Amino acid sequence: MKYRLLSMLAVSxxxxxxxxxxxxxxxKFSHVVAENTPKGQMANKFKALVEERLAGKVKVExxxxxxxxxxxxxxxxxxLGDVQMAAPSLSKFKRYxxxxxxxDLPFLxxxxxxxxxxxxxxxxxQLLHATEKKGIIGLGYLHNGMKQLSASKPLRVxxxxxxxxxxxxxxxxxxxxxxALDAMPLKKPFSEVxxxxxxxxxxxxxxxxxxxxxxxxxxxxxxxxxxxxxxxxYMVVTSAEFWNGLPDDVRxxxxxxxxxxxxxxxxxxxxxxxxxxxxxxxxxxxxxxxLKPEERAKWVAVMKxxxxxxxxxxGKELIDAxxxxxx
Numbered sequence: 095m096k097y098r099l100l101s102m103l104a105v106s107x108x109x110x111x112x113x114x115x116x117x118x119x120x121x122k123f124s125h126v127v128a129e130n131t132p133k134g135q136m137a138n139k140f141k142a143l144v145e146e147r148l149a150g151k152v153k154v155e156x157x158x159x160x161x162x163x164x165x166x167x168x169x170x171x172x173x174l175g176d177v178q179m180a181a182p183s184l185s186k187f188k189r190y191x192x193x194x195x196x197x198d199l200p201f202l203x204x205x206x207x208x209x210x211x212x213x214x215x216x217x218x219x220q221l222l223h224a225t226e227k228k229g230i231i232g233l234g235y236l237h238n239g240m241k242q243l244s245a246s247k248p249l250r251v252x253x254x255x256x257x258x259x260x261x262x263x264x265x266x267x268x269x270x271x272x273x274a275l276d277a278m279p280l281k282k283p284f285s286e287v288x289x290x291x292x293x294x295x296x297x298x299x300x301x302x303x304x305x306x307x308x309x310x311x312x313x314x315x316x317x318x319x320x321x322x323x324x325x326x327x328y329m330v331v332t333s334a335e336f337w338n339g340l341p342d343d344v345r346x347x348x349x350x351x352x353x354x355x356x357x358x359x360x361x362x363x364x365x366x367x368x369x370x371x372x373x374x375x376x377x378x379x380x381x382x383x384x385l386k387p388e389e390r391a392k393w394v395a396v397m398k399x400x401x402x403x404x405x406x407x408x409g410k411e412l413i414d415a416x417x418x419x420x421x
Contacts, residue, residue, distance in 0.1 A: 194224060
């Protein structure tokens with residue numbers, strides 16, 4: 095009887111263990127934008143690929159539109175284990191490294207091709223590891239696009255922005271950029287931008303064509319200046335604790351799926367930048383202003399001194415390497 099009880103107990107333990115092992119690994123992926131944006135489509139593609147290839151082993155839950163956390167809180171939540179993956183804008187990492195402020199410097203990159211070239215360079219790839227000492231691992235870069243300026247009045251020369259209130263992400267570089275224009279930068283969550291514009295609590299903002307279109311900012315901003323003055327990109331990240339705790343085979347398959355999803359997201363970013371720009375023009379709700387070369391040169395002259403201001407934090411060699419990607 096004793097041996098029978100022990101045998102039954104052993105079987106019960108094995109059944110329980112198998113049940114525990116059968117529970118899928120859950121990856122909560124939090125982001126702040128709409129599902130039809132490059133980031134939204136990337137996250138959904140990642141979910142589909144993982145659940146197709148790791149069915150029963152890994153489950154991905156995507157939370158768009160700041161449903162779970164805003165970008166200002168998501169990294170802290172990740173370190174606490176409340177989310178496993180996110181793709182905050184590169185402006186959000188200042189608490190963890192100052193080197194990523196590089197991507198906020200105005201007029202550093204001419205276009206997305208230069209951004210991609212730098213990010214795939216040794217210097218760009220090394221930046222993915224800049225936050226590892228703080229427990230966050232960079233898994234890849236995701237494009238959104240080049241940033242444009244929208245406002246309640248036409249912006250053709252830097253003086254036009256004087257005294258206007260612009261919403262910015264939480265970034266000292268972006269604050270310095272607008273102060274250089276003698277404008278007033280206000281750090282506000284992305285989820286509040288439409289209401290702030292609609293109620294005229296702010297005069298303008300900077301964003302990519304896909305965000306301006308998907309969040310309907312063009313409906314409450316009569317003018318958009320096609321400045322291409324900066325880049326809005328993201329870094330897909332996870333916590334070192336979660337990532338290193340995955341079984342080797344699972345980690346490899348998840349990374350492969352993520353790389354494929356990012357490639358899709360970057361393709362979408364380029365296509366949407368073209369299509370959404372045209373959709374805004376076709377709507378007639380907002381006038382798109384194209385800068386003349388001499389006008390653009392004035393914006394560059396006013397904003398470029400910001401590079402020197404942050405050179406000590408970012409590193410001159412890194413700035414030089416990024417600028418060289420334009421060639």
